[in-house]
Amino acid sequence: MNVSLIWWGLGIYIAVSVFIAFLSRTGKQTNMGAYFLGDRKMGGFVSALSYSATTYSAFMLVGLAGLTYRGGIGALGFELIYLMGVSLISFFGPRFWIVGKKYGYITPSEMIGDRYQSKAVAIAIAISNCLFLIPYSAVQLAGVGYLLQGVSNQQISFSSGVIIAVILAIIFAYIAGMRSVAWTDSLQSLFMIIGSTLVVLFLIHELGGFAGFFQQLETNHPEMLTVPGNGYFSFLTFIGLTIPWFFFSISNPQVSQRLFMPASLKSMRHMLLGFMIFGLIYTFVSIFWGYSAFLLEPGLDNPDLATPVVLSSSAIPPVLAVIVMVGIIAAAVSTIDSILLTLSSMFAKDVYGNIRKDTTDRVQLKIGKFIIPVIALLAYLFAELQLDLIAVLSVASSAGLIVVVPAIIGAFFWKRGTAAAVLASTIIPGTLVLILELLQAKPFGLASGLWGLILSTLLFIFVSLFTNAPTQKANEFIDYIKENLQNKK
Amino acid sequence: MKEKSLAIIIGIIVLAAFIIPFTLLKDVEKWYGSFLFWLILTLIVIACNTILTKDWGNEE
Numbered sequence: 001m002n003v004s005l006i007w008w009g010l011g012i013y014i015a016v017s018v019f020i021a022f023l024s025r026t027g028k029q030t031n032m033g034a035y036f037l038g039d040r041k042m043g044g045f046v047s048a049l050s051y052s053a054t055t056y057s058a059f060m061l062v063g064l065a066g067l068t069y070r071g072g073i074g075a076l077g078f079e080l081i082y083l084m085g086v087s088l089i090s091f092f093g094p095r096f097w098i099v100g101k102k103y104g105y106i107t108p109s110e111m112i113g114d115r116y117q118s119k120a121v122a123i124a125i126a127i128s129n130c131l132f133l134i135p136y137s138a139v140q141l142a143g144v145g146y147l148l149q150g151v152s153n154q155q156i157s158f159s160s161g162v163i164i165a166v167i168l169a170i171i172f173a174y175i176a177g178m179r180s181v182a183w184t185d186s187l188q189s190l191f192m193i194i195g196s197t198l199v200v201l202f203l204i205h206e207l208g209g210f211a212g213f214f215q216q217l218e219t220n221h222p223e224m225l226t227v228p229g230n231g232y233f234s235f236l237t238f239i240g241l242t243i244p245w246f247f248f249s250i251s252n253p254q255v256s257q258r259l260f261m262p263a264s265l266k267s268m269r270h271m272l273l274g275f276m277i278f279g280l281i282y283t284f285v286s287i288f289w290g291y292s293a294f295l296l297e298p299g300l301d302n303p304d305l306a307t308p309v310v311l312s313s314s315a316i317p318p319v320l321a322v323i324v325m326v327g328i329i330a331a332a333v334s335t336i337d338s339i340l341l342t343l344s345s346m347f348a349k350d351v352y353g354n355i356r357k358d359t360t361d362r363v364q365l366k367i368g369k370f371i372i373p374v375i376a377l378l379a380y381l382f383a384e385l386q387l388d389l390i391a392v393l394s395v396a397s398s399a400g401l402i403v404v405v406p407a408i409i410g411a412f413f414w415k416r417g418t419a420a421a422v423l424a425s426t427i428i429p430g431t432l433v434l435i436l437e438l439l440q441a442k443p444f445g446l447a448s449g450l451w452g453l454i455l456s457t458l459l460f461i462f463v464s465l466f467t468n469a470p471t472q473k474a475n476e477f478i479d480y481i482k483e484n485l486q487n488k489k
Numbered sequence: 490m491k492e493k494s495l496a497i498i499i500g501i502i503v504l505a506a507f508i509i510p511f512t513l514l515k516d517v518e519k520w521y522g523s524f525l526f527w528l529i530l531t532l533i534v535i536a537c538n539t540i541l542t543k544d545w546g547n548e549e
Contacts, residue, residue: 041549073510073523080527081506084534087499090541091492214520222518227510235511242507265545272542276535 009322035177044270050185053334066303068290072224074233085246096259118419126350135393138382150308188330240447399449421463
């Protein structure tokens, strides 16, 4: 691909989104709620687009397309079951929102800590989230580096790509906190979906329309339309991949924190339904992209290269390829900036705020703003190091974050849950997930996330039964939700 | 109760999304096999969420 064309595409993307970031700067964000939660006044439309941009990273058009290339239709099932899991918002969303308003929670870990009446719980969850999400961000940054290096035929260096992505993420997160993230996310989500949809439609047209497209698959590669298909998606692999992602919407703080932000439940409804439609379209686009790569350039050893290879092949006009490339970079940056913001708020609120006594909201905000570039720098260094460990932690992120799920469900539905149980059910299974990922071990064929979830559920229940629950808080918390669920509807 | 019954329906759909493609549809090597099946299930789940959130109000 022509390098000057790439720079033009990048230049336009950067100019427009930085402009939008500055536009979003209205009002003064002088407290944590204003800066990190957009004052809890987010409208439905922006929330839906921003939720989409945050959830969908470079993984979709690179990783999911690669999975389709490698294993066929199972990739669609995996991603759509994740999308079905977002229904959890219909159940947990109003509950997060109601207690968020009542107690003024800024972060999900603060909520869990308060519900179980334990600072240690808030600190432990905040730190474990950082442990998994900083490497996850680093891999997104590295993804941008590899993509630009690949499509420019080594003319743009890996480091240049990483530096561009990290600077953009800092700018979007820093300028106006959640407001600039939400606005730039919205713009970036449009870059992601419009460009890639057009290009996929173009590719399908080139491959003989939908009828011709499917006919080629049905005749030449029928195994790509079934599971287990060519054997890649065995049932155990499929559930090992899918179950951790099913709980993504409540286990990943950069998205569960969004449940505190909508102005009303009606806005949350628009966020949820808007996201589901966006997700459905983007999933199909990514799957068709993977199939197109398979039909156009079969036989690649590394399926993750399918996207760069197709982008730089002659099958796609260069201008369209640049549009997709910008869409992938936007997907990565819009995920990283939200993670930066969420982790900074957790560090300020849950780690600093709990360790230092008598800190004010103002001081926490200062710390939070200070920590944004620090976390970005850490992610940058990890990306530059290109350590295998980072990749392991990143892959482990969905598995590692899933261990909090029993504690979250318990917070809303089980008054008997205890702080000791939360600590045991996050720290021990979290460590187990890390060890299994490091050893690449799958005892009895089950993936690390499944072991993490099973162990954390058992530990949460059993340790709760033998320790004292914060009964007063549990009653107040759950009863308040019950009363208000009826009123707010 | 609406919330409970829709939770059960969504639960059954998700179970079906795991099981049916690996059993009944495992030899249907056509676009109307697992591809269409997963699409339809997702559309039903989206419809369930539309019903679940129908009464969510404007109150801030």
